[in-house]
Each structure stands twice: as C-alpha cells, then as structure tokens.
Amino acid sequence: MNTVFIVHGYRAAPQNHWFPWLAQKIQSVGAACEIVHLEDSSAPQYEVWKECLHMQISPLDENSIVVAHSLGCLSSLDFLSEALKGKKLKAIFLIAPFKESLPALPELNGFIQQAKIDEHVIRTAIQKRFIFLSNNDPYVTAPESIRLGFAIHAQMVEIKSAGHFMQDDGFVEFSELWEKLNHLLV
Known part of the structure; x- marks a missing residue:
C-alpha cells in the first residue's frame, strides 16, 4: 500500500493550509496518509525537526511518498539524504522549496546552514521528484x-x-498537486 507523509513548514501545523484537504483526498483512494507534526514551528530547531521526521516518517520504502512545504522541504531532503541510503522512495513533492538562505526570512539562516542535502542520494533513491513554485512567492523566489x-x-x-501556497494565498485545496500525486496512487 502507498503511504504519503505530508510535512509542514515554518509557522505551520498539520491542520493548516491544504494539508488536511490533501490527506482526505489521499485516504479517499485507499492510500495511507500521515501529516507529520514538527515541534515549535514558530522557532524551528534543526535537531528537533530532524528527530520529529525520524520518529514519524516510517516505514520508508518504494511505496512511500513525501509531500513537503517550504522549510519542511529542506528538512525532508536533509532527513532523506541519510534515511534513504540503501532504500528507494516512490516520489517526493516539494512545494516552494529552497536550499539556501532566504533574504525574506533571515531568522531561518542558522537552521538552513545546518541542513545538508546529498543531491546524489535524492536523485538516485527517489524515483519521481516534483517541485511546485510560484512566480510571486514573497518568501521563496522562483x-x-x-x-x-x-x-x-x-x-x-x-x-x-500562487504566493507561498498558503491558506492566506487561497490554498485550502491544491488541485494541481493532487492531479500529479493521484496518478501515483491509483
């Protein structure tokens, strides 16, 4: 069975934005879904978030899919760079992702500098990789x-x-994401 893990970002929680809507859509086609809770999202700490991912994203296998938003993307890529050694992942969907410091959010610089992405592991261990970006994101530029x-x-x-793909940007649903994800679940 396919299992989808949804990972929120900075200043967010599992019940925000389009996450509950997507979880319901995933479950409606018979796949399992877990919305990961990352502690203290208003003041994220790298080690704490890494431990949250380690504890909640399991099992990881060729039927697993990760959907992440914003800082959750960087955290997920950092986590998967280690967790996927010797394993395969079906797909990853990264919404408004980045890997370098963001001028709009300097308070995240310390977190961002600690995160390490093994691009080779990500390219070879994850079968399908998607990025969704917006032309008017105020935090993460295209x-x-x-x-x-x-x-x-x-x-x-x-x-x-689409802004930053948040509820304030009108994203309580995310049909473009569901269209791509649904193909991998049926």
Whole structure:
C-alpha cells in the first residue's frame, strides 16, 4: 500500500493550509496518509525537526511518498539524504522549496546552514521528484526553487500567482498537486 507523509513548514501545523484537504483526498483512494507534526514551528530547531521526521516518517520504502512545504522541504531532503541510503522512495513533492538562505526570512539562516542535502542520494533513491513554485512567492523566489530543482533533477511545475501556497494565498485545496500525486496512487 502507498503511504504519503505530508510535512509542514515554518509557522505551520498539520491542520493548516491544504494539508488536511490533501490527506482526505489521499485516504479517499485507499492510500495511507500521515501529516507529520514538527515541534515549535514558530522557532524551528534543526535537531528537533530532524528527530520529529525520524520518529514519524516510517516505514520508508518504494511505496512511500513525501509531500513537503517550504522549510519542511529542506528538512525532508536533509532527513532523506541519510534515511534513504540503501532504500528507494516512490516520489517526493516539494512545494516552494529552497536550499539556501532566504533574504525574506533571515531568522531561518542558522537552521538552513545546518541542513545538508546529498543531491546524489535524492536523485538516485527517489524515483519521481516534483517541485511546485510560484512566480510571486514573497518568501521563496522562483529562481531559488529552480536552482534546487536542477540540482535534484526534478520536474518543475509553476503555478502563476500562487504566493507561498498558503491558506492566506487561497490554498485550502491544491488541485494541481493532487492531479500529479493521484496518478501515483491509483
């Protein structure tokens, strides 16, 4: 059976944005879904988030899919760079991802500098890699997501005027993401 893990980002929680809607869609087609809870998302600590991922994303195998948003993308890629050695993952969906410091969010610099992505592991252990980016994201610019996309050889999908893919941007549902994800679940 397919299992999808949804990983939220900075200043978010499992009940925010499009996460509950997506979990319901995933479960409606008979797949398992877990929305990972990352502690203290308003003041994220690298080691704490890494431990949260380690405790909640299991089992990891060729039927596992990770969907992550914003800082959750970086955290997931860092975690998977170690966790996937000798394993395969079906797919990863990265929404507004980045791998370098963000001028709009300097408070995250310390966290970002600790995270390490093994691009070779990500490219070879994850069968399908998708990045969703927006042309008007106030926190993560399109070039920041594109640079990561090239590094991990991801299929990139631009959604015009989507902001940072948050509830405030109108994202309580995310049909473009579901369309791509659903193909892997049926």
